[in-house]
Amino acid sequence: MKYILLFILFTCSSNIIKAQDTLSIKTAGNKYVIKSNPRLYKPFGINIYILGPTMVSSLSVDYFLTSSLNVEAGVGLIGTFGGLKYYFDEANKDKNWTPYLGIYLARDMVGSIWNGGGFKNSIYTPLGIQFQKKKGRTFSAEIAYTNIGVLHVWGGLKIGYHFYK
Secondary structure: OHHHHHHHHHHHHHHHHHOOOOOEEEOOOOOEEEOOOHHHHOOEEEEEEEEHHHOOEEEEEEEEOOOOEEEEEEEEOOEEEEEEEEEOOHHHOOOOEEEEEEEEEEEEEEOOOOOOOEEEEEEEEEEEEEEEOOOOEEEEEEEEEEOOOOOOEEEEEEEEEEEOO
16 A cells, blocks of 8 residues: 555656756746746745644744755654755756655654653654745645554645745
């Protein structure tokens, strides 16, 4: 089942990405102008995660160090997390749709307080795609491997807003 979901994710993301391959636009004077990179134009973001590294929901902040490297940290209802994401397709830096691969370290609560539950360190490795508009709105969907719980395939949806430097 997880291989089918990965195949669908890769198929859909490659079709969407190829539709966004325009790097320059032609102006009225027949000159080509390079579009600005949305990840460098507005590098600082605030996000709401549904599911994701803390298993339920969380708030996070992120910052693009380069157009392809992002650092993120957050706190959720039952845990905290922090990590890095690498955005692919370096040749087409100014596309709005970008696939990524990340690695996060998370500290999640397992069990419950009343049943003697505690916190467990885990690794969360998402593979996803992000859409970032020029005005700053972002959306991303991901499927991930995690080593917490019985179900090792997880995922998340994230919506947010990115600001100027």
